[in-house]
Amino acid sequence: MSTRTLITIAPWACTAALFLVWEAAVALFDIPVFVLPAPSDIWAAMVKYWSPIWKNSVQTLYTTLAGFLMSIAGGLALGLAIGWNRVVYAGLYPLMIGFNAIPKVALVPILVIWFGIGDIPAILTAFLISFFPIVVNVATGISTIEPEMEDVLRALGAKKLDIMLKVGIPRSMPYFFGSLKVAITLAFVGSVISEIMAANSGVGHMMIGAQSQFNVPLVWAALVVLAILGIVMYALMAWIEIRMTGWAHRSAPA
Amino acid sequence: MTGFVDLRNVRLTYGGTADGTLALDGLDINVKKGEFAAVVGPSGCGKSTLMKLATGLITPQEGTVEVAEKEVSGPVSIAGMAFQNPSMLPWRTTLANVMLPLEIVQPHRSKLRREKASYVARAEDLLKLVGLAGFGEKYPWQLSGGMQQRANLCRALIHDPALLMLDEPFGALDAFTREELWQVMRNLHAEKGFTVILVTHDLREAVYLADKVFVMSARPGRIIKEREVTFERPRPIELTYENAFNDIVHELRGLIADARAAA
Ligand SMILES: Nc1ncnc2c1ncn2[C@@H]1O[C@H](COP(=O)(O)OP(=O)(O)OP(=O)(O)O)[C@@H](O)[C@H]1O
Ligand SMILES: [Mg+2]
Numbered sequence: 001m002s003t004r005t006l007i008t009i010a011p012w013a014c015t016a017a018l019f020l021v022w023e024a025a026v027a028l029f030d031i032p033v034f035v036l037p038a039p040s041d042i043w044a045a046m047v048k049y050w051s052p053i054w055k056n057s058v059q060t061l062y063t064t065l066a067g068f069l070m071s072i073a074g075g076l077a078l079g080l081a082i083g084w085n086r087v088v089y090a091g092l093y094p095l096m097i098g099f100n101a102i103p104k105v106a107l108v109p110i111l112v113i114w115f116g117i118g119d120i121p122a123i124l125t126a127f128l129i130s131f132f133p134i135v136v137n138v139a140t141g142i143s144t145i146e147p148e149m150e151d152v153l154r155a156l157g158a159k160k161l162d163i164m165l166k167v168g169i170p171r172s173m174p175y176f177f178g179s180l181k182v183a184i185t186l187a188f189v190g191s192v193i194s195e196i197m198a199a200n201s202g203v204g205h206m207m208i209g210a211q212s213q214f215n216v217p218l219v220w221a222a223l224v225v226l227a228i229l230g231i232v233m234y235a236l237m238a239w240i241e242i243r244m245t246g247w248a249h250r251s252a253p254a
Numbered sequence: 255m256t257g258f259v260d261l262r263n264v265r266l267t268y269g270g271t272a273d274g275t276l277a278l279d280g281l282d283i284n285v286k287k288g289e290f291a292a293v294v295g296p297s298g299c300g301k302s303t304l305m306k307l308a309t310g311l312i313t314p315q316e317g318t319v320e321v322a323e324k325e326v327s328g329p330v331s332i333a334g335m336a337f338q339n340p341s342m343l344p345w346r347t348t349l350a351n352v353m354l355p356l357e358i359v360q361p362h363r364s365k366l367r368r369e370k371a372s373y374v375a376r377a378e379d380l381l382k383l384v385g386l387a388g389f390g391e392k393y394p395w396q397l398s399g400g401m402q403q404r405a406n407l408c409r410a411l412i413h414d415p416a417l418l419m420l421d422e423p424f425g426a427l428d429a430f431t432r433e434e435l436w437q438v439m440r441n442l443h444a445e446k447g448f449t450v451i452l453v454t455h456d457l458r459e460a461v462y463l464a465d466k467v468f469v470m471s472a473r474p475g476r477i478i479k480e481r482e483v484t485f486e487r488p489r490p491i492e493l494t495y496e497n498a499f500n501d502i503v504h505e506l507r508g509l510i511a512d513a514r515a516a517a
Contacts (some may be wrong), residue, residue: 089447146339146341148341149341149343151309151311152341153339153358154311154329154356155310155329155331155333155335155419156331156334157360158358159360166343166358167343171343
């Protein structure tokens with residue numbers, strides 16, 4: 001087999017191997033289900049509970065995407081503002097670093113006090129945890145314009161807005177789309193954390209319910225579902241990144 | 255008589271007059287309309303600073319800067335600039351890169367949409383003049399360094415500037431490409447008749463292209479010598495192997511060596 005085919009097969013083979021070893025280990029060492037269910041038990045739980053799993057997955061996806069969209073809007077706006085103006089940068093950057101240093105889990109209780117148990121704390125946690133990388137990336141893209149390029153344009157009488165529109169914003173797009181992969185993963189983490197701590201629905205909430213009933217296979221099924229959702233969202237963002245900013249990939253020295 | 259570019263007794267300090275870097279002090283330079291001037295000098299003597307002053311990107315603490323008989327107080331927009339780094343925008347085709355200044359400078363800016371076709375033709379003519387015919391649709395990263403530098407020249411010239419400012423534009427190129435671009439530059443200057451100020455480290459380049467070579471002292475920079483170069487135009491590239499040519503190159507070399515030693 002050529003290296004190329006091997007590279008295509010490798011991820012699938014490794015995943016399959018992981019589950020096989022897992023299944024074999026559970027059988028071999030006779031591990032009780034409440035300690036570690038075998039992949040076959042998890043699969044059985046997924047089939048049995050597909051309806052609640054599906055409903056809760058949709059809920060988690062909804063809060064994740066809602067928070068993520070807010071992040072895109074807020075992150076772009078703030079990133080552009082910070083990259084545009086050095087004073088705004090100087091004023092807001094330390095604040096943002098400080099804010100980013102707070103573990104967002106610690107905010108969930110406050111959000112629940114303000115908004116009650118429901119979708120809103122999950123959406124806001126997703127937003128708060130994921131907007132920072134977008135801001136930083138967009139601002140970096142803008143503030144790293146080559147000085148020569150800026151001189152060429154300014155000597156022609158270009159206003160700040162011209163430079164922003166012609167160079168700054170297009171230039172920051174690869175940074176922006178690159179940050180989406182990180183941001184969507186973080187938003188997902190935020191949603192699930194919030195659901196685990198305080199919610200009436202969502203995959204995180206379902207896990208807590210299953211745990212209290214000692215339904216260990218369902219807890220694990222939920223975990224697998226989270227992994228799948230996370231991978232799908234990441235892959236989607238990676239695909240969007242390549243579609244939107246092909247020039248940045250092709251122009252980089254291969 | 256005042257020149258087209260006229261800097262008088264200019265003093266420029268970067269970063270605060272008290273503890274900053276004094277880059278230029280007591281600098282006088284005068285370039286006549288249509289003249290090709292070259293500026294040479296030790297590294298860090300303030301050549302790039304001089305370019306920024308003449309295009310109005312920075313203003314001096316002392317002295318006056320006049321371009322086209324007007325005191326410069328902000329970006330002049332009658333100038334085109336090109337640097338050693340071609341700085342093409344990778345998301346635009348070469349043609350779109352070359353046409354970028356038209357989206358900024360008036361009156362082209364307001365006419366660009368309506369007269370798109372004639373502007374495109376103009377850009378394509380320029381690309382042809384520098385030997386890039388047919389490369390307009392390619393992206394800059396599909397071009398070699400020398401080709402990008404040609405495109406860079408086109409971008410500096412697309413809005414028909416009366417003044418062309420070049421800061422070591424051929425510095426990063428191999429010797430053959432460089433000589434080829436000297437000839438491109440020579441032809442463009444002959445055809446369009448703009449005024450040029452070329453900053454370079456290459457003394458042969460300065461002597462081959464310029465009507466007048468300004469030699470600067472070490473920092474703080476000022477002009478220590480104005481050397482006329484009177485070879486007849488158009489100058490064949492073979493000129494660069496003649497004795498009279500090499501004499502001037504050696505003379506300039508000596509001046510710069512002295513300036514460096516004095517620093
Ligand atoms: N933006 C800046 N801030 C502070 N100091 C600067 C700045 N730009 C240049 N300088 C200083 O001013 C002096 C002249 O710089 P300049 O870039 O004009 O030199 P140069 O003659 O173009 O050098 P080179 O030949 O190496 O390109 C240098 O000592 C440099 O350190
Ligand atoms: Mg320089």
